[in-house]
Amino acid sequence: MTTTAPEWATYAGLLADLLRERGDIETPEWHDAVEHVPRHAFVQRAYEQDPTGLWTSWEADAHWDRVYAPKTLVTALDSRRGYPEPASSSTNPELMVRMLEMLDLRDSHRVLEIGTGTGYNAALLSRRLGDTRVFSVDIDPELVALAGQRLRTAGYRPTLAAVDGQDGLPEHAPYDRIIATCSAPAVPLSWAEQLAPGGSVLVDLKLAISAGNLVHLNRRADGTLEGRFATRWASFMAMRHHGDLPVSAPRVEQAEDGRSRATAAPVPPWGTPVVWFLAHAAGLPRGVEFGALLDPESRTPYAASLTGPDGSWARVSLSDHTVTEAGNTSLWEPVERAYRVWVDTDRPGWDRLGLTVDADGHNTVWLDEPDGEHTWLLPADDTPMRA
Ligand SMILES: C[S@@+](CC[C@H](N)C(=O)[O-])C[C@H]1O[C@@H](n2cnc3c(N)ncnc32)[C@H](O)[C@@H]1O
Incomplete structure (x- = not known):
């Protein structure tokens, strides 16, 4: 008896081929993962904002071409600031696989993801490494519960936890790789401490909206982390913490007397x-x-x-x-x-910038070399960043 592939599988296969043609997928393992993980099962409903600012939504089941596309899909809205804004999304698969390729995984690796969201990326990782090597955390317990259900339905059982990813997930450490799919204003010391020797961290370091980029850090023998920013710019939604209050600059009249x-x-x-x-x-x-x-x-x-x-x-x-x-x-x-x-330094691009996280958790950005002429010590992440 022959079984016909479900309709979505054709679209997933086309997406995997497209990402390979564009050079985002470089290895057969990630082509296989994109081809076989049903993104629609993790998205189900996506939200879009029209030019007037109004949010509308659509069902994934009826729109395979929109789900299996190199696009970020907003999957949850938060109206606590008095207007809806994205609270979670399924990251653009193009960016996701580029980051997964950067991780340079081996079959034996154990990976911690910060930002479970829909669970789609945890499913890609589980397909690649097997359930027992994948750990994923999100600060929102409802998202974690939903992602858990959807992962199980799709046949994957990574370890999930509803915790603040700032603290990592110490009970299952060490990890060979830590990948954050939300941005952070500094790399926390906990991540360095939970990395295995030879491990690496990939995170979007953002000091404010648009002010930062992906940085890939390797753990050195002395436990410090060091690495460079990615050549291509990328952006994730900012990490939030329980008890965060939106920080808004006071409304000031910009009079002419400045x-x-x-x-x-x-x-x-x-x-x-x-x-x-x-x-x-x-x-x-x-x-x-x-x-x-x-x-x-x-x-x-x-x-x-x-x-x-x-x-x-x-x-x-x-x-x-x-x-x-x-x-x-x-x-x-x-x-x-x-x-x-x-x-004065010939207009450097991202690839000339790097970051060091020392044993005390200080984050220092540097230009060209860690001990070069230009370094910037970042403020400790003790103030909420909401813009
Ligand atoms: C872009 S989404 C992640 C997409 C996800 N990897 C996927 O495949 O669907 C960012 C996620 O980061 C989560 N997040 C925000 N702050 C966090 C924190 N402090 N710890 C863990 N997760 C956090 C958000 O709740 C959101 O689900």
């Missing part, structure tokens, strides 16, 4: 991601809000605006690069400092 001067730094600064990252590493306070100021009539942007937690602000004209600032903290000064270093 101090004005010309600036050479890029406007808006977040359009030059390495400078934006270094500006945060160089001292932009945690929780700075930023955005474009729009002309009320034409709705076109005319200035970039930064507002600090203490009410200080900077506004930079898009047309003549004049910066106007007010308040006790200069928010533009760290941007200019970062820009000067960036220009």
Whole structure:
């Protein structure tokens, strides 16, 4: 008796082929995983925001082509700030497999994932390594319960836990690899401590929205972690913690009485991601809000605006690069400092930046070499980052 493959399998196979053609999948193991793990079983319902900001949703079962596509699918919304915003998603498979390839897994490896979400990535890992070698945690117990059900239905039983991934999962350590699918403002010492000798950590280090990138760190013999940022930029939703309160900069009237001067730094600064990252590493306070100021009539942007937690602000004209600032903290000064270093060092890309996590958990960003001329000690992650 012959059995016909389910319809979704054709789409999953096409997605695996596409990712291989694009160079994201490099090894047969990850092609096999994408081909055989049913993404629709983990997504089921996806949410999309239209240009007016309204969220609508669609069922995965009726849209194989949209599920088996190199796209991030938002799977949970959170309305605690008074409006819906993504709380969980199934990461774009293109980025996911690129990261899985970077892990350079061996059959014997044990992997801890921070950010279970839908469970899809835990399923890919389980397909590749077997259930007993895969551990995945998420801060949201409902997501973990749902992911557990869906994993079991799809035939996978990795170890799941509803805990804050900041602490890792010490009871099952050591791990050969730790992969975070939410961004963190610093690499916690717990991850270094839970890595096996020769192990590595792959995480999106973000000091604020858009201010950071994936960094791949190897555990050295002395227990410290060190490595470089990935060449290609990527972004995950930020790690949250129980008891986090949204940190919002106070609404301040940006009156005309600020101090004005010309600036050479890029406007808006977040359009030059390495400078934006270094500006945060160089001292932009945690929780700075930023955005474009729009002309009320034409709705076109005319200035970039930064507002600090203490009410200080900077506004930079898009047309003549004049910066106007007010308040006790200069928010533009760290941007200019970062820009000067960036220009003086021949405009480095991400691949010239690296990170060291020492035995005390201090995170230091460096340019070119760990003990080179330019290093930035990151603030300890004791303040919530919500932007
Ligand atoms: C982009 S989703 C992960 C996607 C997931 N790997 C998948 O395959 O569907 C990010 C996840 O990180 C989780 N998260 C946020 N903060 C966390 C924390 N402190 N510890 C563990 N998980 C966290 C969120 O609840 C969310 O589910």
